[in-house]
Amino acid sequence: MILKRKVKLVDQVHLALEEKVHAGDTVLDATVGNGKDTIKLADLVGDKGRVYGFDIQNLAIEQTRLILEKNNLLHRVKLFRSCHSIFDFHLSESIRGNLKAVVFNLGFLPGSDKDIITQKKSTLKALNLSYQWLMQCGVLSILCYRGHHGGNEETDAIREMIENEKWSSREFEGVKSKNSPLLFIVVKH
Ligand SMILES: C[S@@+](CC[C@H](N)C(=O)[O-])C[C@H]1O[C@@H](n2cnc3c(N)ncnc32)[C@H](O)[C@@H]1O
Numbered sequence: 001m002i003l004k005r006k007v008k009l010v011d012q013v014h015l016a017l018e019e020k021v022h023a024g025d026t027v028l029d030a031t032v033g034n035g036k037d038t039i040k041l042a043d044l045v046g047d048k049g050r051v052y053g054f055d056i057q058n059l060a061i062e063q064t065r066l067i068l069e070k071n072n073l074l075h076r077v078k079l080f081r082s083c084h085s086i087f088d089f090h091l092s093e094s095i096r097g098n099l100k101a102v103v104f105n106l107g108f109l110p111g112s113d114k115d116i117i118t119q120k121k122s123t124l125k126a127l128n129l130s131y132q133w134l135m136q137c138g139v140l141s142i143l144c145y146r147g148h149h150g151g152n153e154e155t156d157a158i159r160e161m162i163e164n165e166k167w168s169s170r171e172f173e174g175v176k177s178k179n180s181p182l183l184f185i186v187v188k189h
Contacts, residue, residue, distance in 0.1 A: 009174050009183045010105075013141050014040050016185050017101055020139045021045060025100035028133075029053040030084040030126055031118065034110060035064030037103045042073040051077040052091060054084045057116060060109055084126040088133070100138050102130040106154065107145040120154045124161055131167065131188060140167075140186040147179040155182055162186060 007015070014037075021027055023046035029038045032055035041051045055061050061081045068074040080090050084104075088096075104127070106118040130140055144155040162169045167186045174180040 009143055009172060009181050010036070012172055012183055012185075013037065013103065013105070013143055016139060016141055017041065017044060017103070020137075021101050024048040026050045026095060026098055027052070027101040028087065028099055028103070028130065030087070030102055030104045030130065031055060031106065032060050032064050032079065033105060034060070035067045037105055038064050038077060038079075039067060039071060039073060041101070041103065042068060042071075042076045045076060047076065049076060052087070052095075053077055053079045054082055054087055054090075055079075055109075056081065056083055057109055057112070059112060083122055085122040085129070087126065088129055091133075096133050098135050099130070099133045100135060102134060102138070102140050104130075104140075104142045106143060107148055107151065114148065117148060117150065118154065120150065120157050123154055124157060127158065127161065128165075131165070131186070134188045136188055138188050140184075140188070142184040142186070144182045144184070146181065152179070158184065 021044040025045050027041050032038050032053040038053045061079050068077055108114045108117045146152045146155050168189050169184050169186045172183040
């Protein structure tokens with residue numbers, strides 16, 4: 001079922017996170033970008049929680065590190081300049097099955113090189129891994145953009161995977177147009 005909301009999809013993501021993520025939780029931001037989701041997560045997990053953030057671009061990691069530092073939140077976050085499809089290589093095995101939330105905000109880094117974008121193959125691998133590492137009732141948020149090259153294909157492949165894997169998911173659509181963004185909120189049962 002596709003739900004149409006007046007709230008912006010990025011705000012919808014944060015609403016879903018507010019519902020699920022609490023002080024002391026461990027969470028993963030799979031696409032750090034400008035750090036808006038990382039900050040939101042760092043705020044929610046509190047001093048006893050932990051946020052792991054991944055991005056392939058140094059610019060994204062360093063900008064986010066600065067914003068976190070300014071907001072006195074850096075001690076809650078560990079950032080990695082690496083592809084999210086190998087996050088298991090970087091994280092301790094003890095985190096497997098203990099993530100409360102994993103956030104994907106796909107596409108390119110706003111204000112930067114639009115050719116550096118998420119790719120269907122690594123995105124699907126990272127999503128599968130994320131689902132495995134989530135705890136029961138944990139949430140996987142996937143915000144997809146379809147306006148850029150490969151965006152539609154990536155989104156279709158994600159929907160197909162959600163259906164094939166029989167993940168419990170709600171789908172939200174942005175403004176109504178062929179290339180409007182789509183948000184999948186998956187809850188692990
Ligand atoms: C739309 S932006 C993310 C926005 C971010 N969540 C925020 O709140 O500002 C997408 C980000 O994904 C990153 N990215 C692309 N491919 C990636 C990959 N394979 N692994 C990790 N990050 C990737 C890009 O460098 C870019 O910064």
